[in-house]
Structures are given as C-alpha cells and as structure tokens.
Amino acid sequence: MDAIAPSDLKSILHSKRANVYYLEHCRVLVKGGRVEYVTEAGKRSLYWNVPIANTTTILLGTGTSVTQAAMRELAKAGVLVGFAGGGGTPLFTANEVDIDVAWFSPQSEYRPTEYLQTWVKFWFDDDLRLYAARSFQRARVARLRAQWNHPHLRAAGFAVDARRLDELLQRTERRIELALDNTALLTEEARLTKALFKLAVDTVGYGEFTRAKRGGGSDPANRFLDHGNYLAYGLGATATWVLGLPHGLAVLHGKTRRGGLVFDVADLVKDACILPQAFLSAMRGDDEQQFRRNCIEALTRSESLDFMIDTLKAVALETAARGQG
Numbered sequence: 001m002d003a004i005a006p007s008d009l010k011s012i013l014h015s016k017r018a019n020v021y022y023l024e025h026c027r028v029l030v031k032g033g034r035v036e037y038v039t040e041a042g043k044r045s046l047y048w049n050v051p052i053a054n055t056t057t058i059l060l061g062t063g064t065s066v067t068q069a070a071m072r073e074l075a076k077a078g079v080l081v082g083f084a085g086g087g088g089t090p091l092f093t094a095n096e097v098d099i100d101v102a103w104f105s106p107q108s109e110y111r112p113t114e115y116l117q118t119w120v121k122f123w124f125d126d127d128l129r130l131y132a133a134r135s136f137q138r139a140r141v142a143r144l145r146a147q148w149n150h151p152h153l154r155a156a157g158f159a160v161d162a163r164r165l166d167e168l169l170q171r172t173e174r175r176i177e178l179a180l181d182n183t184a185l186l187t188e189e190a191r192l193t194k195a196l197f198k199l200a201v202d203t204v205g206y207g208e209f210t211r212a213k214r215g216g217g218s219d220p221a222n223r224f225l226d227h228g229n230y231l232a233y234g235l236g237a238t239a240t241w242v243l244g245l246p247h248g249l250a251v252l253h254g255k256t257r258r259g260g261l262v263f264d265v266a267d268l269v270k271d272a273c274i275l276p277q278a279f280l281s282a283m284r285g286d287d288e289q290q291f292r293r294n295c296i297e298a299l300t301r302s303e304s305l306d307f308m309i310d311t312l313k314a315v316a317l318e319t320a321a322r323g324q325g
Helices: 068-076 114-123 126-148 151-155 162-178 182-204 220-242 260-266 270-284 288-301 304-324
Strands: 019-023 026-031 034-041 044-049 055-060 064-066 080-083 092-094 099-101
Touching (some): 019 288, 026 068, 114 304, 126 162, 126 260, 126 270, 162 182, 220 260, 288 304
Parallel strands (some): 055 080
Antiparallel strands (some): 034 044
C-alpha cells in the first residue's frame, strides 16, 4: 500500500493532539513517506515512527540530526520543533537583558487572521493591554487553585495546605485588581511565584531552596524547573501559532521582548503543572527522563494546551469588545 502523505491526512486540532517528543542521539528523516527517527543498536539501525499528525512539539536534544525532508513534513503537519541542549533545555543566546529560545515554528503564510485582527484592535491601547494582562493573571490564579487542589496531585504526594493556598491566591487576586500598570503586575507575579516555591518546599519537605536564574542552579528542583518550563514554552508557542498570533504581541512581558507572548501564555500553566512536579520528582530522585514523562502526562491530563488556546481566545474577544463598548 502506498504511504499517505501527512498533507492528505485529516487534520487533528492542535489542542487535541497527544504527544510531545524529546529525541536525542538519533537521526530524524523521512522513510517510506513517514517521519521516523533512527537509533543505533550495535550494527543495526532501528527505525521508530513519529505520528506527526498527532504531535504538538518535538525537542531535538544532543546528538541529533534532522533532514530537510523531515523538516518540510513537520512544518506541513504544524509541529513545533525546539532545538535543545542537554537535558531537554532549548539552546539560547543570552545577553544582559534577554534570552532568545531556539524554537522553529512551522512556516506557513496561511495562518488564521480572526484572532490577530481582534488582538491588534486593543494591543496598541495601554489601558486595554493592561486589562488583557489582568485577565491572564486571573486565569493563572484560577488554574493554580484547580490544579494544586486536584486529587491526582494529592495522591502523588503533593498534599498542599489548602488554607494557606487559598489565602495566598485570594491575596494575589486582590493585588491583581489594584495593579495600576504592568510593572505592578509583574511584581505581583514574582511575589506569587516566590510564595508558591515556599509552599511547595513545605509541602514536600524539600529543605532550603533558592530559585536560580538562567539555568544556574545545581540542585534537582532547580534543574527540573528549568527543564519543565521549556515544555510549557513549547505549548505556549504552539497555542499562539495555532491562533495566528505573533509572539511579539505580549500583554505582560514587555512590548519589545522577543517572544513575550509565549512567556505570557506559558505562565498560565507553568506554576500549576510544572512547579509541583519539579519538587515531587526531586524528592523521589527521578531522573530527567522520568521527570519529563511526568510533566508531559500532567500537561496532557490537565488539557493545558486546550486551556491556553481557550484563554487566548477569551482574552482577545473580551478585551477587544471592551475597547468598542
């Protein structure tokens, strides 16, 4: 039977796709019309199929190569590709003020325009952009409340003090509404994350913990946080690409920061899904592969990509309508 080209397959909505792959020490190529990765087992080459029609993101780690033909098929299927360094953390170039993550977005001029046109109706208005940023933070807090109290997380050993969590989130919600500008919102975001670290440390009994910046941490929790956050960035980039929103049209992380909207969207699920798993895996002594598997399961189980896309849609429509009202 002739192989069916990916472009001939019925498209699966990105929000319903199941897979995020991290590949290392292999070759990614097209064989028999399918995208496959090849590993070496002694004198044998083992070929493994990548179901690209049901894949959102591929991270290419150390020791990998990819052919032009494979990249063409991945782009046609709308798969986001991250070129990663050791441990599944994408390569970046750093200067004193910014980090540029090496993501390869599927290149297509024919992205939907509905949400882009809606987005730019409010984006150039400072007050409306602040309103959108508040909406993102409200959604983030609601997600935290739902996920940190979820029975599955408690069963895994992350039985957070519900009263402390609720007090923290209620205080954050009040400060979000009182924030007069993006700087105040970013300050509150940093304060919330620091308090969540403290709560997580107390919940699992981790001991002393200080969040290291830019991959500088050597302890397991810091390494897992760096590693897992890039999975959230990949989903954030996918969500914005699906809706046709340029990554530069951020509402919170700066009007000129490269990829700022990806950071805005990733923050919707980072603390809710990745943070607890980082501390759980650190306490259990998981290796990076097990941690990555647990993160992907958590992101899939909680339908995080669905949530990102739905939040982007709601914020776009609500904020634009407010500007016209």
